[in-house]
Amino acid sequence: GNSVTQMEGPVTLSEEAFLTINCTYTATGYPSLFWYVQYPGEGLQLLLKATKADDKGSNKGFEATYRKETTSFHLEKGSVQVSDSAVYFCALRDSGNTGNQFYFGTGTSLTVIP
Amino acid sequence: DSGVTQTPKHLITATGQRVTLRCSPRSGDLSVYWYQQSLDQGLQFLIQYYNGEERAKGNILERFSAQQFPDLHSELNLSSLELGDSALYFCASSTGQMETQYFGPGTRLLVL
Numbered sequence: 001g002n003s004v005t006q007m008e009g010p011v012t013l014s015e016e017a018f019l020t021i022n023c024t025y026t027a028t029g030y031p032s033l034f035w036y037v038q039y040p041g042e043g044l045q046l047l048l049k050a051t052k053a054d055d056k057g058s059n060k061g062f063e064a065t066y067r068k069e070t071t072s073f074h075l076e077k078g079s080v081q082v083s084d085s086a087v088y089f090c091a092l093r094d095s096g097n098t099g100n101q102f103y104f105g106t107g108t109s110l111t112v113i114p
Numbered sequence: 115d116s117g118v119t120q121t122p123k124h125l126i127t128a129t130g131q132r133v134t135l136r137c138s139p140r141s142g143d144l145s146v147y148w149y150q151q152s153l154d155q156g157l158q159f160l161i162q163y164y165n166g167e168e169r170a171k172g173n174i175l176e177r178f179s180a181q182q183f184p185d186l187h188s189e190l191n192l193s194s195l196e197l198g199d200s201a202l203y204f205c206a207s208s209t210g211q212m213e214t215q216y217f218g219p220g221t222r223l224l225v226l
Contacts, residue, residue, distance in 0.1 A: 034214070043116065043217035044157075044205055089157065101170045102147070102215060106156040 002027050006105030009087075013080055013112050021108045023064075023090035024041040031092040033057075033066050033073040038087045038107070047075075047088070080112045081103050117141065118218035126176050126224045132193040135221045139186055139207030145169070146188040147208075147215060148180055152201040163188055164210075195225045 007022040025033065032051045036044040048057030053068035062077045073090060090105040115141035127133055139182050148160040150173075159172035163182035176181075177195075182188040191200060202222050206215040 042153075043118070043219045045116065045217065047212055049214065082127075101159055101172065103159070103161065104149075104157040 001029065002092060002101075002103045004090050004092055004103050004105040006088075006090050006108050008106070008108065010109040010111060013110070014095070015082055015112055015114050016079045017112075019075070019077040019080045019084075019110070021074045021088055021090075021110070023075065023105060025073065025090075025103075026070050027071075027092055027094065029094065031094055033064070034091040034093065035062070035064055035073070035075050036089040036091060036104075038089065040086070044089060079082050080110070082112045082114055085110055085112050116216040116218060118205060118207050118216055119212070120203075120221050122221060124222050124224075126226065127195060129195055129197060130225055131195050131225075132191065133195065133223065135190040135192070135203050135205075135223075137188045137190070137205030137207075137218060139188070139205075140216055143207035143209050143216070144186065145208045145210065145213075145215075146182055146186070147206040148174075148188070149206065150192050150201045151204060151220070152198075157204075160190070174186040187209040192223070196226050199223065200225045 003026045033048040034049045037047045048059040050057040050066035056065045064075045087107045119138045121136045144165045147162045151157045160174040162170040180190045202220045204220045206217045208215045
């Protein structure tokens with residue numbers, strides 16, 4: 001079946017620190033991979049995505065590379081800001097017969113302190 | 115602002131009751147998805163509709179049902195509510211069946 005495993009949080013970093021949030025997946029086919037971010041009190045927002053192996057998604061200084069050989073899609077940012085404090089969700093989309101079903105990780109809470 | 119709207123924003127009710135959550139997708143989006151987010155189970159996919167028809171079903175209880183209307187808005191009906199149904203319920207929409215999903219702000223349900 002399909003599943004996503006994310007590193008557990010919470011993660012606390014100082015401003016300008018390097019961020020890595022690990023994400024690995026299990027999929028029966030060739031999924032698309034996503035990172036969503038949820039700011040306090042809000043819904044999820046798409047942060048970045050990659051639709052095939054070796055694709056790199058990037059947005060707002062965040063990057064993630066679709067690694068088929070390690071079934072991973074780790075999120076990285078070189079220098080985090082206080083405004084990056086949020087919960088980050090890794091997700092995969094199964095494009096098989098089950099429609100456009102997404103499978104989400106459990107989320108990783110990030111707090112950036114000044 | 116994703117363009118997806120959900121009402122109500124908050125809902126407080128009692129066990130055994132029935133509630134209806136409403137979602138209006140982004141203009142032009144044909145697919146609507148419902149998710150439940152709870153502290154102990156994370157974000158769980160419930161159900162997907164595409165242009166009025168059910169397309170995918172996830173971990174949706176039999177006490178829950180949903181539909182998508184001709185104007186493409188969707189409603190999620192939760193009945194015989196239990197304490198454990200307290201959660202955030204998110205609606206998302208996408209253009210088609212293979213596109214990025216855009217999430218609404220959620221409805222926070224509290225069952226007392």
